[in-house]
Amino acid sequence: MSKIFHVMYDDDAVLMTAAKDLVGQGVRVKDVFSPFPVHGIDPVIGIKRTRLAICSFMFAMTGTSLALLGMWYFMISDWPMNIGGKPSFSLIENVMAFIPVTFEFSVLCGAHGMAITYLLRNGTLPGMPATNPDPRTTDDKFVMEITTDNNSMSSDELESAIRGTDMIELSIKDA
Amino acid sequence: MEFKFEGRLKLVTQVLMAVGVVALVGGFLTDTSDHHNRWWANLLINGFFYFSMALAALFFYALQYATESGWSAVLKRWFEALWGFLPWGAAVIVVVLLAGKFHAHHLYHWMDHTLYHEYMVEHGDHVHYVDEMEEGAVLNPNFDHVIAGKKAYFSDAFFWIRTLVYIATFLLFARMFRKWSLLEDEAPSLDLHYKQYKRGAVFLVVFAVFSSTLSWDWIMSIDTHWFSTLFGWYVFSGMWVSFMIFTNVSMLWLRSQGYFKEVNESHMHDLGKWMFAISMLWSYLWLSQFLLIWYSNIPEEVTYYMSRVLGDYKVPFLAMFFVNFAVPFYVLLARDAKRNPRFVIPVAILIFIAHFVDVYLLIVPGTMFDHNQFGFFEVGMFLGFLGLFMNRTFATLAKAPLISKNHPMLQESMELHY
Numbered sequence: 036m037s038k039i040f041h042v043m044y045d046d047d048a049v050l051m052t053a054a055k056d057l058v059g060q061g062v063r064v065k066d067v068f069s070p071f072p073v074h075g076i077d078p079v080i081g082i083k084r085t086r087l088a089i090c091s092f093m094f095a096m097t098g099t100s101l102a103l104l105g106m107w108y109f110m111i112s113d114w115p116m117n118i119g120g121k122p123s124f125s126l127i128e129n130v131m132a133f134i135p136v137t138f139e140f141s142v143l144c145g146a147h148g149m150a151i152t153y154l155l156r157n158g159t160l161p162g163m164p165a166t167n168p169d170p171r172t173t174d175d176k177f178v179m180e181i182t183t184d185n186n187s188m189s190s191d192e193l194e195s196a197i198r199g200t201d202m203i204e205l206s207i208k209d210a
Numbered sequence: 211m212e213f214k215f216e217g218r219l220k221l222v223t224q225v226l227m228a229v230g231v232v233a234l235v236g237g238f239l240t241d242t243s244d245h246h247n248r249w250w251a252n253l254l255i256n257g258f259f260y261f262s263m264a265l266a267a268l269f270f271y272a273l274q275y276a277t278e279s280g281w282s283a284v285l286k287r288w289f290e291a292l293w294g295f296l297p298w299g300a301a302v303i304v305v306v307l308l309a310g311k312f313h314a315h316h317l318y319h320w321m322d323h324t325l326y327h328e329y330m331v332e333h334g335d336h337v338h339y340v341d342e343m344e345e346g347a348v349l350n351p352n353f354d355h356v357i358a359g360k361k362a363y364f365s366d367a368f369f370w371i372r373t374l375v376y377i378a379t380f381l382l383f384a385r386m387f388r389k390w391s392l393l394e395d396e397a398p399s400l401d402l403h404y405k406q407y408k409r410g411a412v413f414l415v416v417f418a419v420f421s422s423t424l425s426w427d428w429i430m431s432i433d434t435h436w437f438s439t440l441f442g443w444y445v446f447s448g449m450w451v452s453f454m455i456f457t458n459v460s461m462l463w464l465r466s467q468g469y470f471k472e473v474n475e476s477h478m479h480d481l482g483k484w485m486f487a488i489s490m491l492w493s494y495l496w497l498s499q500f501l502l503i504w505y506s507n508i509p510e511e512v513t514y515y516m517s518r519v520l521g522d523y524k525v526p527f528l529a530m531f532f533v534n535f536a537v538p539f540y541v542l543l544a545r546d547a548k549r550n551p552r553f554v555i556p557v558a559i560l561i562f563i564a565h566f567v568d569v570y571l572l573i574v575p576g577t578m579f580d581h582n583q584f585g586f587f588e589v590g591m592f593l594g595f596l597g598l599f600m601n602r603t604f605a606t607l608a609k610a611p612l613i614s615k616n617h618p619m620l621q622e623s624m625e626l627h628y
Contacts, residue, residue, distance in 0.1 A: 131504055
């Protein structure tokens with residue numbers, strides 16, 4: 036029978052110590068739910084570094100390309116314009132004029148793409164069901180999730196290891 | 211731990227300086243340009259480039275204090291070391307300006323006093339210039355209406371007071387910061403820290419004005435008819451990024467030699483971020499200045515870019531911008547690249563040279579026009595001044611412990627973790 040342990044702590048420093056302690060004993064922590072980012076917890080519980088920045092770069096480059104493509108189509112190909120005597124009919128000679136718009140559009144795409152990716156990946160878009168085990172983790176409590184499924188220890192061994200930390204509450208559920 | 215300035219490093223700086231001396235002498239003898247303008251222009255370029263890096267170190271130091279930044283406390287002595295070049299750079303700039311004043315060269319067209327008077331009276335072979343029409347006076351063919359309009363700003367007294375006040379202010383602040391910093395090592399005192407904090411803020415205000423006006427006086431005035439209100443910021447961002455590049459590479463080298471053990475990977479990452487961020491600031495200002503002038507296309511403004519974008523300097527000017535913007539942007543954007551010397555060092559060397567080319571192109575098109583020559587002399591001068599700059603910097607670094615003792619935020623800095 037596989038079990039899920041939800042261990043609650045009331046301080047981020049205590050949570051850090053507990054995580055280090057448990058990982059030191061060979062326990063694998065599945066996840067941590069906290070009201071704010073706890074610095075330094077990711078490498079301790081073995082969470083891989085986010086690739087969101089790479090996503091953002093790709094979104095921004097898409098924005099750059101789209102902006103230049105759009106500007107080329109609107110101003111040069113579809114309806115050639117001559118503004119203020121600038122030589123027209125050429126993207127390369129006019130590109131300077133398009134840089135501010137290109138820059139803004141890259142930022143827009145990068146930022147929105149990144150935000151939406153982040154919300155989707157975390158399942159936290161507006162209206163999505165909450166996945167945190169306890170509503171108090173959005174206030175001032177910290178919950179560590181440990182499952183027997185990704186640990187080689189038995190549930191009794193896990194429980195005694197968990198009870199050895201400075202926790203305030205433990206709930207055990209059947210998966 | 212004390213830094214010892216000896217061995218290979220000292221030898222390298224001495225060899226570079228010897229190259230510089232050879233270039234200085236050989237360049238003067240072989241210089242065929244009018245009034246030795248090429249020789250003087252290169253003296254100004256190198257003097258200003260390296261002086262401005264030392265100046266940026268002073269600015270950055272004041273910025274760290276004024277913002278109560280903790281992360282940089284372990285780097286404090288390095289910033290102080292860079293000020294070792296300040297008097298040398300200032301001396302070179304003053305020599306160039308003085309030589310201009312006495313017409314040894316013609317870098318600064320406005321130093322020609324005949325431009326300011328509308329009329330002249332000839333007495334035999336002696337010419338007397340006057341502002342008002344009078345008996346026997348004729349129109350002065352050299353009269354320049356635009357430059358005459360800037361007469362008050364370029365008057366001898368005002369110009370020299372400005373120049374000397376800038377230099378004196380920088381040297382005094384550097385001396386004061388250094389004195390207090392050394393004093394803090396011996397006698398721990400929070401008062402000293404708060405004094406630095408206050409003077410740091412004062413320096414930022416002074417520097418904000420002086421960095422703009424000194425770039426008008428020493429650099430922008432070369433293209434006397436032209437002006438740009440963004441110029442000060444542009445030059446300032448250039449000096450800041452060059453300083454960051456030099457700091458980053460030197461710190462990598464010093465750490466590889468076993469010095470600055472307290473500087474950890476996060477500090478190096480932060481220095482990389484600064485190098486990246488200020489490269490973007492510089493590119494932004496370059497574009498802002500260029501875009502507006504290109505777009506409005508007003509004759510009195512575009513002259514500056516005619517020679518740079520369409521004329522003889524087209525290739526280095528556009529290549530310089532491309533390198534300074536695109537290379538750091540695409541290579542150093544990723545977090546891991548900023549922490550990896552194999553990415554940082556090539557990019558740093560490339561953009562350091564490109565920022566030198568930037569300063570070169572601030573000065574040369576307005577002094578050499580379309581008769582520019584580029585050869586061993588320019589390279590030799592660059593290397594020679596690099597040698598002198600490194601020599602002064604590392605010699606100053608060796609004069610005090612590498613890590614200041616009683617900086618209140620030292621512990622925070624040593625534990626910096628990103």
